[in-house]
Amino acid sequence: MDFAFDARTEELRTRLLAFMDEHVHPAERVADEQRAELDSPWQTPRIVEDLKAEARRQGLWNLFLPGTDHGAGLSNLQYAPLAEILGRSPRLAPTATNCAAPDTGNMEVLAEFGTDEQKKRWLEPLLAGEIRSAFAMTEPEVASSDATNIETRITRDGGDYVINGRKWYISGAMNPDCEIFIVMGKTDPDGADIRRQQSQILVPRDTPGLTVKRAMRVYGYEDHWHGGHAEVVFEDVRVPASNLIGEEGGGFAIAQARLGPGRIHHCMRLIGMAERAIELMCRRAVSRTAFGKPLAQQGVVQNWIADARVTVEQLRLLVLKTAWLMDTVGNRGAHTEIQSIKIATPRAVVGILDQAVQLHGAGGVSQDFPLAELWASARTLRLADGPDEVHQRSLARREIKKYL
Numbered sequence: 001m002d003f004a005f006d007a008r009t010e011e012l013r014t015r016l017l018a019f020m021d022e023h024v025h026p027a028e029r030v031a032d033e034q035r036a037e038l039d040s041p042w043q044t045p046r047i048v049e050d051l052k053a054e055a056r057r058q059g060l061w062n063l064f065l066p067g068t069d070h071g072a073g074l075s076n077l078q079y080a081p082l083a084e085i086l087g088r089s090p091r092l093a094p095t096a097t098n099c100a101a102p103d104t105g106n107m108e109v110l111a112e113f114g115t116d117e118q119k120k121r122w123l124e125p126l127l128a129g130e131i132r133s134a135f136a137m138t139e140p141e142v143a144s145s146d147a148t149n150i151e152t153r154i155t156r157d158g159g160d161y162v163i164n165g166r167k168w169y170i171s172g173a174m175n176p177d178c179e180i181f182i183v184m185g186k187t188d189p190d191g192a193d194i195r196r197q198q199s200q201i202l203v204p205r206d207t208p209g210l211t212v213k214r215a216m217r218v219y220g221y222e223d224h225w226h227g228g229h230a231e232v233v234f235e236d237v238r239v240p241a242s243n244l245i246g247e248e249g250g251g252f253a254i255a256q257a258r259l260g261p262g263r264i265h266h267c268m269r270l271i272g273m274a275e276r277a278i279e280l281m282c283r284r285a286v287s288r289t290a291f292g293k294p295l296a297q298q299g300v301v302q303n304w305i306a307d308a309r310v311t312v313e314q315l316r317l318l319v320l321k322t323a324w325l326m327d328t329v330g331n332r333g334a335h336t337e338i339q340s341i342k343i344a345t346p347r348a349v350v351g352i353l354d355q356a357v358q359l360h361g362a363g364g365v366s367q368d369f370p371l372a373e374l375w376a377s378a379r380t381l382r383l384a385d386g387p388d389e390v391h392q393r394s395l396a397r398r399e400i401k402k403y404l
Helices: 007-037 046-057 076-086 103-113 116-127 251-287 299-333 335-365 371-380 388-401
Strands: 132-136 153-157 160-171 178-186 198-204 210-215 229-240
Touching: 007 046, 007 076, 076 251, 076 299, 103 116, 103 132, 103 178, 103 251, 116 132, 116 178, 132 160, 132 229, 153 178, 160 178, 160 198, 178 251, 198 229, 198 251, 251 299, 251 335, 251 371, 299 335, 335 371, 335 388
Parallel strands: 132 178
Antiparallel strands: 153 160, 160 229, 178 198, 210 229
């Protein structure tokens, strides 16, 4: 692989970095102030819509969809360094450019598996940033790290499907702009193939029987910037059979197709979080004095910064290799690398953020710096899209299989 970015990537990086410096970073404090004045913490501050309009004007919109005519048409390798830049401000930058989860994964599902009618009704307004969406998979009563455990039922009844189940940590569901849920449940709970029991279906938010019960906290944060993470109950929710995505029994395969790009997007943004942590560490180290000399001259601080730089460079190369493989041999061919970055990146970035918090002392755990919130986000990604142990198990079995 060629380690140099191509001309289009370099041009977009330059424009995106300027957009971040001129618009996104200055908006962070303003967004906090505006949110404090809103009637509901789940409403979107005005400045976010201003950022979205500016991003669209500059052509920094829907950068994430590889190889399609829906977005910028970038490859995964081209998008990787852009997602890293967005990760420096995870509150605002992904939303401002319409590259925020869970909408990105939902748009990918609709683009690949949706019918023309589904694309017209839901994909187009999502691509335009006019609505938001949620992906309802995780459940509180079962180990959802094994998707075959899902208990929500999707039952055919004439020309409709009827949905019953309870979901939680459904990202984006508290956002009042969230108008559509992609729900995963079982259409054939007794089927012989446990990976053909599940299906995915579109459920509009205003469908009778769908109740968003409460917001779930993540390390004490309600995560207003991402539309929260909700507990959602489906009680005899009835939707037309035409709302089914793909075919009956295709839900597990669709979930795997959705999560592959989602995992690499998270890892790309995590590297951006780590880069911001290193920047904050260095600024702190040169501006503070302890025990008679600047923190920048303390050996332990120098070790932290040096180790962080080495770690980030290693992670970036692995993520870029994974993106390149996804482009050249497909997600299945990049299976080992996707799992590798999902294991390595959150774990390492949590460590870097933890040292950045330590270097900032009391400020590191306060709201005056972004580090505590970034740490909570990175730590959560050791669970999201499959916990470390699931990926380690699968990766080890693939390695051992070579010797059997």
